[in-house]
Amino acid sequence: MFIDLLRKRRSIRTFQDKPVEQVKIDLLIEAMLRSPSSRGLNPWEFVAVQNRETIEALSRAKQHGSAFMKDASLAIVVCADPERSDVWVEDCSIASILLHLQATDLGLGSCWVQIRRREHDEKRSADAYVSDLLDLKEGMVVEAIIAIGYPLQEAPGHPASSLLTDKVSYERYGRKA
Ligand SMILES: Cc1cc2nc3c(=O)[nH]c(=O)nc-3n(C[C@H](O)[C@H](O)[C@H](O)COP(=O)(O)O)c2cc1C
Numbered sequence: 001m002f003i004d005l006l007r008k009r010r011s012i013r014t015f016q017d018k019p020v021e022q023v024k025i026d027l028l029i030e031a032m033l034r035s036p037s038s039r040g041l042n043p044w045e046f047v048a049v050q051n052r053e054t055i056e057a058l059s060r061a062k063q064h065g066s067a068f069m070k071d072a073s074l075a076i077v078v079c080a081d082p083e084r085s086d087v088w089v090e091d092c093s094i095a096s097i098l099l100h101l102q103a104t105d106l107g108l109g110s111c112w113v114q115i116r117r118r119e120h121d122e123k124r125s126a127d128a129y130v131s132d133l134l135d136l137k138e139g140m141v142v143e144a145i146i147a148i149g150y151p152l153q154e155a156p157g158h159p160a161s162s163l164l165t166d167k168v169s170y171e172r173y174g175r176k177a
Contacts, residue, residue: 005105008157012021012062012109015149016064019050020074024106028076028148029032031102043084044092044143047077047134057133058145061126066113072147077115077130089116097144109151115142 007056019167025048035158049055049099050073058077069075078096080088096112103110130142169175 009101009104010109010155010157011100011109011111012149012151012153012155013147014152015071015073015109015147016152017071017073017104018073019151020108020148020150024108025074026055026150027097027106028102030065030073031098032076032078035091035095035098036132037094038087039079039084041085042091043079043088044095045079045140046095047079047136049075049077049134054133060120061113061129061145066145067079068111069113069145069147070174071149071152073149074147076146076148077134077142078095078138078144078146079131081135081137083141088141089143096136096144096146103124103146103148107150108148110146113145113147115144168174 028031028037029046030050032044037043047057049058055072055075056070058075059066059068060144076099080092085091100112115126118126120126127142130145131140132134136142142148170177
Protein backbone atom coordinates (compact mmCIF):
# COMPACT_ATOMS: atom_id res chain seq x y z
CA MET A 1 0.00 0.00 0.00
CA PHE A 2 1.13 3.54 -0.71
CA ILE A 3 0.78 4.41 2.99
CA ASP A 4 3.55 1.89 3.76
CA LEU A 5 5.94 3.96 1.64
CA LEU A 6 4.89 7.12 3.52
CA ARG A 7 5.34 5.33 6.84
CA LYS A 8 8.99 4.63 6.11
CA ARG A 9 9.84 7.90 4.29
CA ARG A 10 12.51 10.06 5.91
CA SER A 11 14.97 12.72 4.79
CA ILE A 12 18.37 11.03 4.43
CA ARG A 13 21.56 13.10 4.55
CA THR A 14 24.34 10.48 4.73
CA PHE A 15 25.20 8.40 1.70
CA GLN A 16 27.33 5.43 0.67
CA ASP A 17 30.04 5.94 -1.92
CA LYS A 18 28.02 4.01 -4.48
CA PRO A 19 26.56 5.26 -7.75
CA VAL A 20 22.85 5.13 -8.49
CA GLU A 21 22.24 2.72 -11.38
CA GLN A 22 21.00 4.21 -14.65
CA VAL A 23 17.83 2.10 -14.52
CA LYS A 24 16.95 3.78 -11.20
CA ILE A 25 17.85 7.24 -12.50
CA ASP A 26 15.47 6.63 -15.41
CA LEU A 27 12.65 5.75 -12.97
CA LEU A 28 13.36 8.86 -10.87
CA ILE A 29 13.15 11.00 -13.99
CA GLU A 30 9.94 9.28 -15.10
CA ALA A 31 8.38 9.98 -11.68
CA MET A 32 9.14 13.70 -12.01
CA LEU A 33 7.87 13.88 -15.56
CA ARG A 34 4.58 12.26 -14.47
CA SER A 35 3.93 15.09 -11.99
CA PRO A 36 0.63 16.88 -12.26
CA SER A 37 0.96 20.59 -12.94
CA SER A 38 -1.50 23.45 -13.02
CA ARG A 39 -3.26 23.56 -16.39
CA GLY A 40 -0.76 20.95 -17.57
CA LEU A 41 1.73 23.73 -18.30
CA ASN A 42 4.71 21.77 -16.92
CA PRO A 43 6.84 24.85 -16.19
CA TRP A 44 9.60 22.77 -14.58
CA GLU A 45 12.88 21.52 -15.96
CA PHE A 46 15.35 19.20 -14.25
CA VAL A 47 19.13 18.91 -14.28
CA ALA A 48 20.44 15.51 -13.13
CA VAL A 49 24.02 15.85 -11.89
CA GLN A 50 26.39 12.94 -11.19
CA ASN A 51 29.72 14.70 -11.71
CA ARG A 52 31.47 14.71 -8.32
CA GLU A 53 32.97 18.18 -8.68
CA THR A 54 29.65 19.68 -9.69
CA ILE A 55 27.84 17.98 -6.80
CA GLU A 56 30.49 19.32 -4.41
CA ALA A 57 30.00 22.80 -5.84
CA LEU A 58 26.21 22.43 -5.46
CA SER A 59 26.75 21.45 -1.82
CA ARG A 60 28.21 24.94 -1.29
CA ALA A 61 25.06 26.63 -2.61
CA LYS A 62 24.11 27.88 0.87
CA GLN A 63 25.80 28.47 4.19
CA HIS A 64 23.48 26.07 6.00
CA GLY A 65 21.60 22.95 5.04
CA SER A 66 23.36 21.99 1.80
CA ALA A 67 26.85 20.77 2.85
CA PHE A 68 25.67 17.18 3.38
CA MET A 69 24.97 16.96 -0.37
CA LYS A 70 28.68 16.60 -1.14
CA ASP A 71 28.43 12.84 -0.49
CA ALA A 72 25.33 12.30 -2.63
CA SER A 73 25.80 10.24 -5.81
CA LEU A 74 23.11 12.16 -7.63
CA ALA A 75 21.67 15.65 -7.32
CA ILE A 76 18.58 16.63 -9.23
CA VAL A 77 18.11 20.36 -9.61
CA VAL A 78 14.47 21.35 -9.95
CA CYS A 79 14.07 24.64 -11.77
CA ALA A 80 11.40 26.41 -13.75
CA ASP A 81 10.56 29.21 -16.10
CA PRO A 82 8.27 31.43 -13.99
CA GLU A 83 6.93 33.02 -17.17
CA ARG A 84 5.27 29.73 -18.04
CA SER A 85 3.09 29.55 -14.95
CA ASP A 86 2.17 31.72 -11.96
CA VAL A 87 2.12 28.59 -9.77
CA TRP A 88 5.51 27.22 -10.76
CA VAL A 89 6.48 26.92 -7.07
CA GLU A 90 3.64 24.49 -6.44
CA ASP A 91 4.42 22.58 -9.64
CA CYS A 92 8.12 22.27 -8.76
CA SER A 93 7.26 21.24 -5.20
CA ILE A 94 5.02 18.45 -6.44
CA ALA A 95 7.74 17.17 -8.77
CA SER A 96 10.28 17.36 -5.93
CA ILE A 97 8.17 15.40 -3.48
CA LEU A 98 7.32 12.74 -6.06
CA LEU A 99 11.05 12.39 -6.72
CA HIS A 100 11.73 12.05 -2.98
CA LEU A 101 9.04 9.36 -2.66
CA GLN A 102 10.19 7.49 -5.78
CA ALA A 103 13.72 7.48 -4.38
CA THR A 104 12.43 5.99 -1.11
CA ASP A 105 10.56 3.32 -3.05
CA LEU A 106 13.79 2.38 -4.87
CA GLY A 107 15.71 1.96 -1.60
CA LEU A 108 17.51 5.26 -2.10
CA GLY A 109 17.91 7.99 0.49
CA SER A 110 17.12 11.56 -0.47
CA CYS A 111 16.69 15.00 0.98
CA TRP A 112 15.30 18.30 -0.29
CA VAL A 113 17.74 21.23 -0.32
CA GLN A 114 15.85 24.51 -0.47
CA ILE A 115 17.30 27.01 -2.95
CA ARG A 116 14.47 29.45 -3.71
CA ARG A 117 14.62 32.48 -1.36
CA ARG A 118 17.91 31.31 0.18
CA GLU A 119 21.26 33.14 0.10
CA HIS A 120 24.63 31.84 -1.08
CA ASP A 121 26.42 34.73 0.64
CA GLU A 122 25.84 38.43 1.33
CA LYS A 123 26.15 39.25 -2.36
CA ARG A 124 24.48 36.41 -4.21
CA SER A 125 21.36 34.31 -3.88
CA ALA A 126 21.64 30.53 -3.82
CA ASP A 127 19.48 30.57 -6.94
CA ALA A 128 21.98 32.78 -8.81
CA TYR A 129 24.87 30.61 -7.62
CA VAL A 130 23.25 27.39 -8.92
CA SER A 131 22.12 29.09 -12.14
CA ASP A 132 25.69 30.23 -12.88
CA LEU A 133 27.16 26.83 -12.01
CA LEU A 134 24.82 24.94 -14.34
CA ASP A 135 24.51 27.57 -17.08
CA LEU A 136 20.75 27.71 -16.67
CA LYS A 137 18.85 29.45 -19.41
CA GLU A 138 18.21 33.16 -18.83
CA GLY A 139 15.10 33.65 -16.69
CA MET A 140 15.07 30.14 -15.21
CA VAL A 141 14.82 29.97 -11.42
CA VAL A 142 15.79 27.18 -9.05
CA GLU A 143 13.31 25.85 -6.52
CA ALA A 144 15.29 23.05 -4.89
CA ILE A 145 17.91 20.37 -5.28
CA ILE A 146 17.07 16.81 -4.31
CA ALA A 147 20.20 15.02 -3.07
CA ILE A 148 20.04 11.28 -3.67
CA GLY A 149 22.15 8.22 -2.91
CA TYR A 150 22.27 4.89 -1.16
CA PRO A 151 21.74 5.60 2.53
CA LEU A 152 24.64 5.15 4.90
CA GLN A 153 22.26 4.82 7.83
CA GLU A 154 18.61 3.92 7.80
CA ALA A 155 16.32 6.35 9.61
CA PRO A 156 13.15 4.85 11.06
CA GLY A 157 9.85 6.25 9.85
CA HIS A 158 7.99 8.55 12.21
CA PRO A 159 5.89 6.52 14.68
CA ALA A 160 2.12 6.93 14.43
CA SER A 161 2.12 8.32 17.98
CA SER A 162 4.17 11.34 16.77
CA LEU A 163 1.68 12.42 14.11
CA LEU A 164 0.15 15.85 14.72
CA THR A 165 -3.46 14.74 14.78
CA ASP A 166 -4.42 18.03 16.51
CA LYS A 167 -3.81 19.75 13.18
CA VAL A 168 -6.95 18.16 11.75
CA SER A 169 -10.49 19.48 12.17
CA TYR A 170 -13.71 17.92 10.97
CA GLU A 171 -16.51 19.85 9.23
CA ARG A 172 -15.50 23.16 10.92
CA TYR A 173 -12.14 24.50 12.03
CA GLY A 174 -11.43 23.44 15.60
CA ARG A 175 -14.04 20.68 15.66
CA LYS A 176 -12.21 17.52 16.68
CA ALA A 177 -13.22 13.94 16.13
C1 LIG B 1 10.39 22.77 1.51
C2 LIG B 1 11.47 21.99 2.21
C3 LIG B 1 12.74 22.50 2.31
C4 LIG B 1 13.76 21.79 2.94
N1 LIG B 1 15.02 22.28 2.93
C5 LIG B 1 16.01 21.56 3.46
C6 LIG B 1 17.36 22.01 3.37
O1 LIG B 1 17.66 23.03 2.76
N2 LIG B 1 18.33 21.25 3.95
C7 LIG B 1 18.05 20.07 4.61
O2 LIG B 1 18.97 19.44 5.11
N3 LIG B 1 16.76 19.61 4.71
C8 LIG B 1 15.77 20.31 4.15
N4 LIG B 1 14.47 19.83 4.17
C9 LIG B 1 14.17 18.55 4.86
C10 LIG B 1 13.46 18.83 6.19
O3 LIG B 1 14.40 19.35 7.10
C11 LIG B 1 12.83 17.52 6.70
O4 LIG B 1 11.82 17.12 5.79
C12 LIG B 1 12.22 17.69 8.08
O5 LIG B 1 13.22 17.96 9.04
C13 LIG B 1 11.44 16.46 8.53
O6 LIG B 1 12.27 15.31 8.53
P1 LIG B 1 11.83 14.02 7.68
O7 LIG B 1 11.74 14.45 6.22
O8 LIG B 1 12.91 13.00 7.91
O9 LIG B 1 10.49 13.58 8.16
C14 LIG B 1 13.46 20.52 3.52
C15 LIG B 1 12.17 19.99 3.41
C16 LIG B 1 11.20 20.69 2.76
C17 LIG B 1 9.82 20.07 2.60
